[in-house]
Amino acid sequence: xxxxxxxxxxxxxxxxxxxxxxxxxxxxxxxxxxxxxxxxxxxxxxxxxxxxxxxxxxxxxxxxxxxxxxxxxxxxxxxxxxxxxxxxxxxxxxxxxxxxxxxxxxxxxxxxxxxxxxxxxxxxxxxxxxxxxxxxxxxxxxxxxxxxxxxxxxxxxxxxxxxxxxxxxxxxxxxxxxxxxxxxxxxxxxxxxxxxxxxxxxxxxxxxxxxxxxxxxxxxxxxxxxxxxxxxxxxxxxxxxxxxxxxxxxxxxxxxxxxxxxxxxxxxxxxxxxxxxxxxxxxxxxxxxxxxxxxxxxxxxxxxxxxxxxxxxxxxxxxxxxxxxxxxxxxxxxxx
Amino acid sequence: xxxxxxxxxxxxxxxxxxxxxxxxxxxxxxxxxxxxxxxxxxxxxxxxxxxxxxxxxxxxxxxxxxxxxxxxxxxxxxxxxxxxxxxxxxxxxxxxxxxxxxxxxxxxxxxxxxxxxxxxxxxxxxxxxxxxxxxxxxxxxxxxxxxxxxxxxxxxxxxxxxxxxxxxxxxxxxxxxxxxxxxxxxxxxxxxxxxxxxxxxxxxxxxxxxxxxxxxxxxxxxxxxxxxxxxxxxxxxxxxxxxxxxxxxxxxxxxxxxxxxxxxxxxxxxxxxxxxxxxxxxxxxxxxxxxxxxxxxxxxxxxxxxxxxxxxxxxxxxxxxxxxxxxxxxxxxxxxxxxxxxxxxxxxxxxxxxxxxxxxxxxxxxxxxxxxxxxxxxxxxxxxxxxxxxxxxxxxxxxxxxxxxxxxxxxxxxxxxxxxxxxxxxx
Amino acid sequence: xxxxxxxxxxxxxxxxxxxxxxxxxxxxxxxxxxxxxxxxxxxxxxxxxxxxxxxxxxxxxxxxxxxxxxxxxxxxxxxxxxxxxxxxxxxxxxxxxxxxxxxxxxxxxxxxxxxxxxxxxxxxxxxxxxxxxxxxxxxxxxxxxxxxxxxxxxxxxxxxxxxxxx
Numbered sequence: 001x002x003x004x005x006x007x008x009x010x011x012x013x014x015x016x017x018x019x020x021x022x023x024x025x026x027x028x029x030x031x032x033x034x035x036x037x038x039x040x041x042x043x044x045x046x047x048x049x050x051x052x053x054x055x056x057x058x059x060x061x062x063x064x065x066x067x068x069x070x071x072x073x074x075x076x077x078x079x080x081x082x083x084x085x086x087x088x089x090x091x092x093x094x095x096x097x098x099x100x101x102x103x104x105x106x107x108x109x110x111x112x113x114x115x116x117x118x119x120x121x122x123x124x125x126x127x128x129x130x131x132x133x134x135x136x137x138x139x140x141x142x143x144x145x146x147x148x149x150x151x152x153x154x155x156x157x158x159x160x161x162x163x164x165x166x167x168x169x170x171x172x173x174x175x176x177x178x179x180x181x182x183x184x185x186x187x188x189x190x191x192x193x194x195x196x197x198x199x200x201x202x203x204x205x206x207x208x209x210x211x212x213x214x215x216x217x218x219x220x221x222x223x224x225x226x227x228x229x230x231x232x233x234x235x236x237x238x239x240x241x242x243x244x245x246x247x248x249x250x251x252x253x254x255x256x257x258x259x260x261x262x263x264x265x266x267x268x269x270x271x272x273x274x275x276x277x278x279x280x281x282x283x284x285x286x287x288x289x290x291x292x293x294x295x296x297x298x299x300x301x302x303x304x305x306x307x308x309x310x311x312x313x314x315x316x317x318x319x320x321x322x323x324x325x326x327x328x329x330x331x332x333x334x335x336x
Numbered sequence: 337x338x339x340x341x342x343x344x345x346x347x348x349x350x351x352x353x354x355x356x357x358x359x360x361x362x363x364x365x366x367x368x369x370x371x372x373x374x375x376x377x378x379x380x381x382x383x384x385x386x387x388x389x390x391x392x393x394x395x396x397x398x399x400x401x402x403x404x405x406x407x408x409x410x411x412x413x414x415x416x417x418x419x420x421x422x423x424x425x426x427x428x429x430x431x432x433x434x435x436x437x438x439x440x441x442x443x444x445x446x447x448x449x450x451x452x453x454x455x456x457x458x459x460x461x462x463x464x465x466x467x468x469x470x471x472x473x474x475x476x477x478x479x480x481x482x483x484x485x486x487x488x489x490x491x492x493x494x495x496x497x498x499x500x501x502x503x504x505x506x507x508x509x510x511x512x513x514x515x516x517x518x519x520x521x522x523x524x525x526x527x528x529x530x531x532x533x534x535x536x537x538x539x540x541x542x543x544x545x546x547x548x549x550x551x552x553x554x555x556x557x558x559x560x561x562x563x564x565x566x567x568x569x570x571x572x573x574x575x576x577x578x579x580x581x582x583x584x585x586x587x588x589x590x591x592x593x594x595x596x597x598x599x600x601x602x603x604x605x606x607x608x609x610x611x612x613x614x615x616x617x618x619x620x621x622x623x624x625x626x627x628x629x630x631x632x633x634x635x636x637x638x639x640x641x642x643x644x645x646x647x648x649x650x651x652x653x654x655x656x657x658x659x660x661x662x663x664x665x666x667x668x669x670x671x672x673x674x675x676x677x678x679x680x681x682x683x684x685x686x687x688x689x690x691x692x693x694x695x696x697x698x699x700x701x702x703x704x705x706x707x708x709x710x711x712x713x714x715x716x717x718x719x720x721x722x723x724x725x726x727x728x729x730x731x732x733x734x735x736x737x738x739x740x741x742x743x744x745x746x747x748x749x750x751x752x753x754x755x756x757x758x759x760x761x762x763x
Numbered sequence: 764x765x766x767x768x769x770x771x772x773x774x775x776x777x778x779x780x781x782x783x784x785x786x787x788x789x790x791x792x793x794x795x796x797x798x799x800x801x802x803x804x805x806x807x808x809x810x811x812x813x814x815x816x817x818x819x820x821x822x823x824x825x826x827x828x829x830x831x832x833x834x835x836x837x838x839x840x841x842x843x844x845x846x847x848x849x850x851x852x853x854x855x856x857x858x859x860x861x862x863x864x865x866x867x868x869x870x871x872x873x874x875x876x877x878x879x880x881x882x883x884x885x886x887x888x889x890x891x892x893x894x895x896x897x898x899x900x901x902x903x904x905x906x907x908x909x910x911x912x913x914x915x916x917x918x919x920x921x922x923x924x925x926x927x928x929x
Contacts, residue, residue, distance in 0.1 A: 006730055014737035021745060033836070120751065121836065147751050157744055164745045165698045197829040199842040200849050200865060203921040205900035205913045240831060282832045 022157040028174040034181045035082045040129025046099035050309050051076035055108030056084040058236035061286040065184035066329045067296035069322050072304040073311035078185025083122035085111050086216040091139030104307050105224050106232045109251050115210025117145045183329045194277040195284035198240045207246045233262040237269050239284035272298045344449050351458040370452050373430045377437045377444035389438045400427040422461045433469045442470050459549045463542045465560040465580035481554035489551025494739040496544030504537035505748025506703040513693035520682030524673040531663045532656035563714050568647035570632040585610050604634035625661035800906040804864045804924050805874050813908045813926035817852045817859045847871040864924040883917040
C-alpha cells in the first residue's frame with residue numbers, strides 16, 4: 001500500500017514537471033510577438049460589449065475601442081489576429097457568442113483573399129492563447145497546414161521544445177503572470193512611416209473569392225441572424241496588399257444580396273482625414289495611432305447613428321470601468 | 337496452445353495492416369514471396385530439391401535486384417507505385433530460410449501463419465535485425481510478458497530516441513553543413529568521424545526502438561550492435577556492428593565459399609569476396625567500400641599496434657574514413673575527400689568557423705555531453721543493467737521519467753524534422 | 764561438396780547480375796536529382812536562381828524599390844523593380860534570398876522560351892500537362908521551385924517564378 005502511494009506520487013511529480021516545463025518553453029508573447037496574446041486577452045473581459053470587431057490586422061491596428069467610447073460612448077472589443085482567416089473568424093465569432101451577445105458584429109473583409117491556410121506561424125499566434133473548446137477543435141481542423149497535426153497543439157512542448165536553449169527573461173518573468181498588451185483588442189503603434197512604393201499588382205486568375213471563404217462568411221452572417229445581431233462588413237483603408245476592384249464588386253454584391261451594410265473606408269480616406277504621409281506606421285499597410293484615431297472617430301459616429309447603441313458614458317457602472325481603461329490608454333500613449 | 341495461436345494471428349494481422357499501409361503493390365509482392373518460399377521449402381524434401389533450391393534462390397535474388405534497380409533508377413518501370421518497403425530485409429530472411437531448409441539445418445515450417453509472421457513481423461520492417469527462422473521462432477515461443485520486461489522495453493525505446501533525436505539529430509545538421517563546404521581535409525575528417533557517430537546513433541537507435549518495442553510485447557530479439565566503437569580491430573568491429581547482417585554474410589557467403597577450411601590465400605580472397613558482396617548489397621556504388629574493409633579484415637596486421645587504446649582509435653578512424661563512400665555522392669568524390677585528408681588541411685579555418693555550421697555553442701554543448709554520456713553508458717552497460725534490474729520500481733520510474741523529459745526537451749524533432757527517416761533504411 | 768558448388772553458383776550469379784545492372788543503379792536516388800533541378804530565370808545570359816542570395820552588386824541597381832513588412836513577424840520582403848521584371852526577396856539571417864521573379868512585359872522570356880502574350884498551346888508544348896491548374900492558373904513544379912502561369916482567353920497574361928517558403 002505504502003509502495004503504491006510512493007509510485008503514484010513519483011508519477012504525479014513527473015506529470016507535474018512535464019506541464020511546468022511545457023509552460024516554460026511556450027512563448028509568452030509579452031514583449032516579443034505580442035500579437036500572440038490577443039486571443040487569450042479576451043478571456044479577461046468577455047462581456048459588456050455592444051460591438052465586436054472580427055478580422056485580421058486590419059482591425060486590431062486600425063480600430064480603437066477607446067476612441068469609440070470617448071467619442072460616442074460605444075462599448076466594444078476587437079477580436080482580431082494577424083492573418084486571421086475566414087474559418088478562424090467564424091471560430092472566434094462562435095466562441096465570442098458563447099460568452100456574450102453584442103448588438104453589432106463588424107467583420108473586416110480583407111481576409112476573403114485567402115482560401116487556404118497560409119502559415120504555421122500565424123496559426124500559432126491565433127491558437128496558442130485560445131481555450132480548448134469545440135470551436136477551437138473545429139477551427140484547428142480547417143487551419144492546420146500540411147506539416148502540422150493536432151498533437152502539436154495538444155502538447156505544445158512537441159512544437160516548442162527547442163526553445164529550451166533559447167529561453168529569455170520574458171519566459172521567467174511572465175511564467176505565472178501576464179500583462180495587458182492591447183486596449184480592448186487594439187494595439188497601439190505610434191511610429192510613422194510614410195507610404196512608399198509597393199510591388200507590382202499581380203493579375204488575378206479569378207474574378208471571385210474562393211468558395212470556402214463564402215461558406216464561412218455565410219455561416220457568420222447566419223450565426224448573427226440567429227442571435228439577432230446586426231452583421232456589418234468593413235474594409236480598412238490599407239493600401240497594400242491590394243484590394244482589386246473585382247473584389248470590391250463581389251463584396252458589394254454580397255452585401256446587397258443579404259441587405260448588409262458595407263463600409264469601404266479606403267474610398268473615404270479624404271473624408272476621414274487620413275494623411276498617408278503621417279498616419280501609417282509601415283508605409284501604408286496599417287494605420288498608426290493617429291490614423292486609427294481618425295478612422296475610429298469617423299466610424300464611431302456611423303455606428304452610433306445607425307445601430308442605436310447605448311451611450312456608455314451615461315451609465316455610471318460602464319463609465320467607471322472605461323474611465324480606468326482610458327487612463328491606462330492615455331498613460332501608455334504618453335509613455336511611449 | 338489456443339491462446340498462443342490467437343497471439344500469432346493478432347501479431348500477423350497488425351503486421352499485414354502496417355505493410356498494407358505502405359502500398360498495395362509491395363504488400364501483394366511480399367505476400368506472393370511468402371507463399372512461393374513456403375511451398376518451395378515444403379517441396380524441398382523431395383528428390384528435385386537441388387533444382388528447386390536454385391530456382392527459388394534465382395527467383396528471389398533476381399526479383400529483388402530487378403525491383404531495387406528499377407525503383408531506384410530515374411526511368412522507373414513502375415512510376416505509379418513505390419518499391420516494397422523492407423524488401424532487402426525480406427529477401428535476406430527468405431534466402432537464409434531456404435538455405436537452412438535445403439542444408440537440413442531446420443525442418444520446413446508447415447504452419448503458414450508462423451512462417452508469414454517470421455517475415456512480416458512489422459517492427460523489423462525498416463531496419464531489421466535480420467533473423468534466422470529458428471532464432472525468431474525461439475524468441476516467439478519463449479515470449480513472456482511481464483511488467484519488468486515492459487519497463488525494460490520502455491527504457492530501451494528511450495535510449496533509442498536519445499541516440500536518434502539528441503545525438504544523431506544534431507550531428508546530421510552539422511554534417512550536412514560540413515559536406516557542403518567540402519574544402520580541405522579538416523572538413524572531410526570531421527564529416528567522416530561525425531558521420532560514423534551519426535550512422536551509429538541513427539541505426540542502433542532505430543534498432544533499440546525495434547528491440548524495445550518487442551520487449552514491451554514480451555519478445556527478446558537478437559541484438560544487432562554491441563559497442564562497435566570499443567573494438568580494437570576492423571574484424572572485431574564487424575562482429576559488433578550490424579551483427580545480423582555480418583553473421584548472414586558469414587554463414588551464407590563466407591562459409592560456403594570455404595570459410596577457414598581452405599588455404600591462407602583462398603581464405604583472404606574469400607573474406608574480400610564476402611565484403612564485396614556486402615558492398616554490393618548496399619549498392620554497386622559501395623564496391624570500393626567493401627574492398628577497403630575486405631583488405632583490412634584479411635590483413636589485420638595493417639592496423640595493429642601493441643597498444644589497445646591506439647588500436648581502438650585506429651579502428652574507429654579507419655571505419656570512419658570508409659564511410660566516405662556512403663557520405664559522398666559517388667566513389668570518385670569519396671576518394672578525393674579521403675585524399676584531401678592527407679593533402680589539404682585547413683584546420684584553423686574549420687575551427688574559426690565552428691559556430692557557423694548550423695549549431696550554436698549551446699547545441700554543440702548538448703551534443704557533446706550527450707555523446708560522452710552515451711559512451712559512458714556503453715562502457716558501463718552491464719553494471720548499469722544489473723543495478724537497474726535490482727533497483728526498486730520507484731527508481732525505475734524515476735529513470736524512465738527523467739529520460740523521457742530529457743528526450744522531449746532536447747531531441748531534434750517536430751516541424752521541419754522527420755523522426756521516421758532512418759538513414760540506414762535507404763540501403 | 765556438391766552443396767558448395769551450388770553456393771558458388773549462386774554467389775557468382777549474384778555478383779554478375781548486380782555488376783551488369785550496376786550502371787542504372789548508381790545513377791539513382793531520384794530525390795537528390797529533383798533537389799538539384801530547378802526553374803531558373805536567365806536574363807541577358809545571367810542566371811538569377813530562386814532562393815539564391817540577392818545583392819545589388821550582382822543584379823544591378825533597380826529602377827524602383829519597395830518593402831512590405833509582414834504582420835507580427837520581423838523582417839521585410841523587399842521588391843526590386845527592373846525594366847522588364849521584378850525580384851522579391853525574403854530575409855534569411857543577414858542575407859536576402861530571392862523569393863520570386865515576376866515578368867513585367869514581353870521583353871523577357873523563361874529559359875524554356877515562354878513570354879507574356881504567348882498562346883496556351885505554346886505553354887503546353889513547353890511545360891506539358893503536368894502542371895496543376897486552378898481555373899486558368901497553372902503551377903509547374905521543379906525541385907523546390909515553381910513556375911506560375913496565368914492565362915486569360917488562352918493567352919499568357921502573367922508569369923512568375925516562385926520559391927515557396929511555406
